[in-house]
Amino acid sequence: MGCSGCRVRFNFGKALSKVSVFFTMVLIFTYFFYCLTGLCDSAPRTLYSQRASDSDYDILEDLRPSPRLLLDASERNLTASADAQRVYAPAEPQQSASDGEKGSAQSSGIPVSNTFGTKRFPQAIIIGVKKGGTRALLEFLRIHPDVRAFGAEPHFFDRFYDKGLEWYRNLMPRTLDGQITMEKTPSYFVTKEAPGRVCTMNCQTKLIVVVRDPVTRAVSDYTQTLTKNPGLPSFQSLALKNVSTGLIDTTWSAVRIGLYAKHLENWLQHFPLSHFLFVSGERLVSDPAGEMGRVQDFLGLKRVVSDKHFYFNQTKGFPCLKKPEGSSKPRCLGKSKGRPHPQIPAEVLQRLRDFYRPFNHRFYEMSGQNFGWD
Ligand SMILES: Nc1ncnc2c1ncn2[C@@H]1O[C@H](COP(=O)(O)OS(=O)(=O)O)[C@@H](OP(=O)(O)O)[C@H]1O
Numbered sequence: 001m002g003c004s005g006c007r008v009r010f011n012f013g014k015a016l017s018k019v020s021v022f023f024t025m026v027l028i029f030t031y032f033f034y035c036l037t038g039l040c041d042s043a044p045r046t047l048y049s050q051r052a053s054d055s056d057y058d059i060l061e062d063l064r065p066s067p068r069l070l071l072d073a074s075e076r077n078l079t080a081s082a083d084a085q086r087v088y089a090p091a092e093p094q095q096s097a098s099d100g101e102k103g104s105a106q107s108s109g110i111p112v113s114n115t116f117g118t119k120r121f122p123q124a125i126i127i128g129v130k131k132g133g134t135r136a137l138l139e140f141l142r143i144h145p146d147v148r149a150f151g152a153e154p155h156f157f158d159r160f161y162d163k164g165l166e167w168y169r170n171l172m173p174r175t176l177d178g179q180i181t182m183e184k185t186p187s188y189f190v191t192k193e194a195p196g197r198v199c200t201m202n203c204q205t206k207l208i209v210v211v212r213d214p215v216t217r218a219v220s221d222y223t224q225t226l227t228k229n230p231g232l233p234s235f236q237s238l239a240l241k242n243v244s245t246g247l248i249d250t251t252w253s254a255v256r257i258g259l260y261a262k263h264l265e266n267w268l269q270h271f272p273l274s275h276f277l278f279v280s281g282e283r284l285v286s287d288p289a290g291e292m293g294r295v296q297d298f299l300g301l302k303r304v305v306s307d308k309h310f311y312f313n314q315t316k317g318f319p320c321l322k323k324p325e326g327s328s329k330p331r332c333l334g335k336s337k338g339r340p341h342p343q344i345p346a347e348v349l350q351r352l353r354d355f356y357r358p359f360n361h362r363f364y365e366m367s368g369q370n371f372g373w374d
Helices: 002-036 047-053 067-084 099-108 134-141 165-171 186-190 194-201 214-228 235-239 260-268 281-286 288-298 346-367
Strands: 124-128 147-149 180-184 206-211 240-242 276-280 310-313 318-321
Touching: 124 134, 124 186, 124 194, 134 147, 134 180, 134 206, 134 281, 134 288, 134 318, 186 194, 186 260, 194 260, 206 260, 206 281, 206 288, 214 235, 214 346, 235 240, 235 346, 260 346, 276 281, 276 288, 281 288
Parallel strands: 124 180, 124 206, 147 180, 206 276
Antiparallel strands: 310 318
């Protein structure tokens, strides 16, 4: 009697250990299968990897009132401003691809592929404009399950073109059929050679330009430079050639970038207008879901990103994401986005507004959209 009780206990113990071995194996196999399908690529990025990859230091910031989280946010932004001091050089291909993959890409010229994911050239690029809201747009798009994007700015078509197209493709994340590969580099819009180079890669590429009132954009651009270089001369001394005549200095990049019609003319020599989507930087702030609807339609995507993904953060003064890619916590863009602008004399702003008016109107005609900047 006593002995049969022992056997029952013994058998129960054995069964229990078999069950736990079975569940451990199931867990291990699930994990390996998950990684084999390339889904590990889209696993939440660690803070470290975000730091390493985001060239323009747009680390998403948690603005909920937890002291620890707020400390994390300021630490992240220290890293951010340090990053701002150096020119970004994207990771070499070998850092993002195995040697075997590199070999096949270089020798055959066919898509670099494992069983379930393929590194493809971007089918859509956010080409501009600097300080238009390009980071917000990319981060909003990244919550769409059919969008995979390179997190940093690769600067391939302006700075690193001599590295070759395979280098560029190797930077891209793997995508499954039906997913879109994207990147954003706002300086492409003002780079003379960029349209021809993008067309050499693929003339069917979809091009997204986030545009913002060129006067506010210039002040935003100046604010960013001022943050890096506090000894910078005043905005007015850089924007005006001569203060008494009020002549605008178009050689200053902060002014020149805002001549959207001129830059668009250059792009239209290589791409038809139908390949462009112009996103309003202002509406991206006031109605992010509405603007995202247009973007998803343009990209041929199901309208997944909607108003339920956004909330307006009073502290930040901008829309933020309830659940960004790879996180279940609400996040805003980092402190380098939405910085307070310095006070610029009203007559200088008015002078700039007058200067831009004819260029803005020309841009409205060319794009078929009135952005209402004046
Ligand atoms: N949701 C949200 N959160 C924070 N900031 C937002 C957002 N949407 C648009 N913006 C505006 O984006 C401006 C920065 O533009 P970019 O991301 O294109 O800048 S950059 O060229 O990549 O440096 C940035 O410019 P500043 O306000 O001058 O800092 C913002 O006004």
